[in-house]
Amino acid sequence: MSVEKLTLDKRLGLNKYEIDSESHIEVREELCRECETKVCLYVCPAEVYKLEDDKLVYSYEDCLECGTCVIACRGGGRGAITWKNPRGGFGIVYRYG
Amino acid sequence: MVDIIVCAKYAWDVAEIKIDPSGKPVLEGVPRRISDIDKNAMEAAVNLKEKHGGTIKALCFGPASAKDGLKELLAMGADEAYVVEDPSGGMLDTAATVEALAAAIQKMGSFDLILCGEATTDGYTGQVGPRLAGKLGIPQVTYARSLSLEDGSVVAERDLEDAYITVKVSMPALVSVTREINVPRIPSLMAILKASKKPMTTWKLEDLGLSKEKLEEVSTLKTVKLEGFAVERKRLIIKEKPVEEAVQELVSNLLKEKVLGV
Amino acid sequence: MAEEKFDVIVVGAGPAGSTAAYMLAKEGLSVLLVERGRQAGAKNMTGGIIYSRIVHEVFPRFWEEAPVERAITSYNIVFLNGRSALTLNFKCPRFADPPYNAFSVLRAKFDQWMAGKAEEAGAMIVTGATVDDLVMEDGKVKGIRSGGDEIFADVVIDAEGAKSLLVEKAGLRGDFNPADVSVGVKEVVELPEEVIDERFAVGKGEGAAFTLIGGLQGVVGGGFLYTNKSSLSLGIVARIDSLMEKKVKVHELIEDYKMHPYISRLIEGGSIVEYSAAILHERGLRQVPKLYTDGFLVTGSAACLLINNLFTLRGMDLAVASGAAAAKAVLRAKQKGDFSASTLSAYESFLRENFVLTDMETFSRVPDLMDNRRVFTVYPELLCLLMESLFSVHPAPTMKAFRRLRELMKGRVGLFEALGDLFKVYRAL
Numbered sequence: 001m002s003v004e005k006l007t008l009d010k011r012l013g014l015n016k017y018e019i020d021s022e023s024h025i026e027v028r029e030e031l032c033r034e035c036e037t038k039v040c041l042y043v044c045p046a047e048v049y050k051l052e053d054d055k056l057v058y059s060y061e062d063c064l065e066c067g068t069c070v071i072a073c074r075g076g077g078r079g080a081i082t083w084k085n086p087r088g089g090f091g092i093v094y095r096y097g
Numbered sequence: 098m099v100d101i102i103v104c105a106k107y108a109w110d111v112a113e114i115k116i117d118p119s120g121k122p123v124l125e126g127v128p129r130r131i132s133d134i135d136k137n138a139m140e141a142a143v144n145l146k147e148k149h150g151g152t153i154k155a156l157c158f159g160p161a162s163a164k165d166g167l168k169e170l171l172a173m174g175a176d177e178a179y180v181v182e183d184p185s186g187g188m189l190d191t192a193a194t195v196e197a198l199a200a201a202i203q204k205m206g207s208f209d210l211i212l213c214g215e216a217t218t219d220g221y222t223g224q225v226g227p228r229l230a231g232k233l234g235i236p237q238v239t240y241a242r243s244l245s246l247e248d249g250s251v252v253a254e255r256d257l258e259d260a261y262i263t264v265k266v267s268m269p270a271l272v273s274v275t276r277e278i279n280v281p282r283i284p285s286l287m288a289i290l291k292a293s294k295k296p297m298t299t300w301k302l303e304d305l306g307l308s309k310e311k312l313e314e315v316s317t318l319k320t321v322k323l324e325g326f327a328v329e330r331k332r333l334i335i336k337e338k339p340v341e342e343a344v345q346e347l348v349s350n351l352l353k354e355k356v357l358g359v
Numbered sequence: 360m361a362e363e364k365f366d367v368i369v370v371g372a373g374p375a376g377s378t379a380a381y382m383l384a385k386e387g388l389s390v391l392l393v394e395r396g397r398q399a400g401a402k403n404m405t406g407g408i409i410y411s412r413i414v415h416e417v418f419p420r421f422w423e424e425a426p427v428e429r430a431i432t433s434y435n436i437v438f439l440n441g442r443s444a445l446t447l448n449f450k451c452p453r454f455a456d457p458p459y460n461a462f463s464v465l466r467a468k469f470d471q472w473m474a475g476k477a478e479e480a481g482a483m484i485v486t487g488a489t490v491d492d493l494v495m496e497d498g499k500v501k502g503i504r505s506g507g508d509e510i511f512a513d514v515v516i517d518a519e520g521a522k523s524l525l526v527e528k529a530g531l532r533g534d535f536n537p538a539d540v541s542v543g544v545k546e547v548v549e550l551p552e553e554v555i556d557e558r559f560a561v562g563k564g565e566g567a568a569f570t571l572i573g574g575l576q577g578v579v580g581g582g583f584l585y586t587n588k589s590s591l592s593l594g595i596v597a598r599i600d601s602l603m604e605k606k607v608k609v610h611e612l613i614e615d616y617k618m619h620p621y622i623s624r625l626i627e628g629g630s631i632v633e634y635s636a637a638i639l640h641e642r643g644l645r646q647v648p649k650l651y652t653d654g655f656l657v658t659g660s661a662a663c664l665l666i667n668n669l670f671t672l673r674g675m676d677l678a679v680a681s682g683a684a685a686a687k688a689v690l691r692a693k694q695k696g697d698f699s700a701s702t703l704s705a706y707e708s709f710l711r712e713n714f715v716l717t718d719m720e721t722f723s724r725v726p727d728l729m730d731n732r733r734v735f736t737v738y739p740e741l742l743c744l745l746m747e748s749l750f751s752v753h754p755a756p757t758m759k760a761f762r763r764l765r766e767l768m769k770g771r772v773g774l775f776e777a778l779g780d781l782f783k784v785y786r787a788l
Contacts, residue, residue, distance in 0.1 A: 097465055
């Protein structure tokens, strides 16, 4: 028996989410476009933020609600990300925590 | 004015059920919640009440802890809630459930309309609504995707998958609704606070002239075997392709797996 | 709409919030405890272990009823380099007796228990409701806003956790600096109880805790591993600025980390059942915001109350202690009928008396020690190499230990630099 790495998709697939139809994350595109560092791409533990054809896309459904993105974006990017708590009961539901 | 009873199940959260090594589903410690489609029924009730006035009572046959779930329905807009305690731990069949619900409804007094979800998210038999209508001797409309009141009658559009059919029925009646009928509201903090002051009644079977033995007698459907089986997800991710190609690939895979059929 | 007013509104049903709500409800105040998760604990994640003595003060003999996992009797500090590990193990059977020292916990269950205590004491708990903002009048906090609803209280206790969005809205903090905050990611790995007992050489109900230093590809941070009843909590804590600078993805970092032979052997055969993340404020006392204003108190992680002494991370016990201190301050304010900042300032004095701020003061130099990358890279590597060289025998002339060390230090760190660092460690701890 050996230990195997698990892809992020698989790990996120183990979690329980109550997915809201509304996003709790907003990205101001005009600020994001000018950002050269795009630190959000590295720091988010759920890789919510991705580049597609040079445009930032985000899958708020995967969010673990840690808050790292906003700190990195304000501290090393352009402050384009706004993060608020998902509406009541929605988002990640930790079964272990 | 319309007086509505919404029947709801405090269902197992099926996403939380694990299968033990011997293949048995482990129900111990699995959280429960009001079955999703019953919330659609509650939302439909609230919409009718907002338009026509009246009252809404929520009713559940389930464990004593169902009170926690019913709080959510009170917060959504029910005026009062009733729990009939199920001493069997959820092991009775739909006939027994209907026996208990019908007895409770008789005790609750007059009503115009009973609403329920088309099926529950755990058992998914879809039988309780129709059986209950039969037991109470009132007309029923199943799979309603829209609902309105017109001069003392219920007008509902039924979803028959390949067709919609609009029917009109006089009240009192029972209507079971589909998920598509609405989007259940998320109760506001104030609504939740108010709900805590609304009346909640708990009845034992004996309060309704019933008993565990009596229900077991009615409950002819016996569970012979309870077995879990794991469905391996395909985990196919189509990435880094132009949209047209990706869609093409997805569709051809779905056809291959017979998820889509022609 | 009729106005709803409580004596106290507590935001967040974690250890800080539930403690405050419990203590205040017990004294007969009307308390509203608002939690955004579907149930208490649903949004919360810890390493983690909770040190028991302070919890015992608020909830006597809590271990008899609370869902704790294991009483930690084996403490390990592990230095890692790429291929080997040096472990310092401390076993203390006395920690298996009441009042114990620390328990591993899983928050989904533990927080529900504590919120239940608050409810039993008479607090009104509302779950699944998000507090979006504070209601302010002339700079004073008057209540909370949730969706379109406003609910009022004499005092709002903020126990919302590390993201502390309300603290920002109250104007008590500015932006966080990525060099002050770490992100912790964790995997819960299920293993049979007996396997854990055997693998970690602990008695029934007892458990082990590991603090791991090094082996994180030069990223500032460390690792942890705790034994739960039938699972392990394995994770890493990485400073956000360091991830930004190195462009390392933290979710890949933890997978690489798992492949280290020392770690992979501990988790072998287990299956991952959850992947979680949370931020930690590691700058210590300097990061603590203003803790009170008119009608408002900040507790727990929302107040950046965290102690890192390099070998242990303490957060939950400080949360409980701060929740208790906040409750005391509110009770005093209630007696005086005055909820202004000057009366509520007693909270800060209570936090000094009850050790929270004094302990943070004691270890206030540690965060700066963390800025020194050698702590995470050079020294763990050196220690492991030194051990490797001490234990391996070759058919060649050998050297005395100190000479070997000097040899190994060459090109890695200068002697005076190393002595200077050693002195800093001494001063910090």
